[in-house]
Amino acid sequence: MKVGFIGTGSMGSILIESLIQSGALQPEHMIASNRTFSKVELLEAKYPGFQAVQSNVQVAGDSDILFLCVKPKEFRQVAEEIKGAVCAEQIVVSITSPVQIKQLESVLKGKIAKIIPSITNYVCSGATLCIYGDRITPEDQILLERLLSNISLPIRVAEEYTRVSSDLSSCGPAFLAFFVQKFVDAAVEQTGIPREEAVRLAAEMVLGTGKLLTVGGFSPESLQKRVSVPGGITEEALHLLDVRLQGVFNELIETTHSKFFEDVDKVEAQFYAPK
Structure with a gap:
């Protein structure tokens, strides 16, 4: 073949x-x-x-x-x-x-x-x-x-x-890497932790989280619940993220779809334009 x-x-x-x-x-x-x-x-x-x-x-x-x-x-x-x-x-x-x-x-x-x-x-x-x-x-x-x-x-x-499947599987690594980058930037800025160490910790966290969500049997919701302790640090931080990121991912999908349909129209014009 x-x-x-x-x-x-x-x-x-x-x-x-x-x-x-x-x-x-x-x-x-x-x-x-x-x-x-x-x-x-x-x-x-x-x-x-x-x-x-x-x-x-x-x-x-x-x-x-x-x-x-x-x-x-x-x-x-x-x-x-x-x-x-x-x-x-x-x-x-x-x-x-x-x-x-x-x-x-x-x-x-x-x-x-x-x-x-x-x-x-x-x-x-x-x-x-x-x-x-x-x-x-x-x-x-x-x-x-x-x-x-x-x-x-x-x-x-x-x-x-x-498009939406591509957002999750193909664009998703860039979106997740952006989140990791900002998380690391803040950790370095706020605490002085060496950047290389922070990147390694965050990268291993992402790898482990992926395994938990696939072979580990967790859903995104059950994983958050398992890590969070009522009244604890993780729960407090998740509440902050929930408030600050309200609607952000809806806007993200609207943005990717808008660009996608713009490209679809351009391709359609190529294929169906008079020769």
């Missing part, structure tokens, strides 16, 4: 390196192209056997599973470029959330899926969101999810929930 990648930017390269480092794929079973060829050449140098090429059409023609890891504004151009090389039996996977499955199906013959990876996949953790078009068979879904399960937990979601 040959797996191809068009686009080796941030998420494309994370997918490639995670799949190799996890042992899910050998480099010689992978081929990739990128608009800036030097970026894909770096992967070829790092992983002997990995094939870097300058032609998107070559990648499309040589792949059994083809990952499209390009920006929304580039999607229609790339789809039109490779459509002659894509056959009905290929699995074509978009990792770009604003691009709709129906749009790709209108241009490409292949079996279309959309997966939304996360930076957490780089350490073989976190979720990968899986959304499938009508041409994808149950066997195709199993094949793709077996591949992704080496670096993540594949979770099927409805396309209508792509």
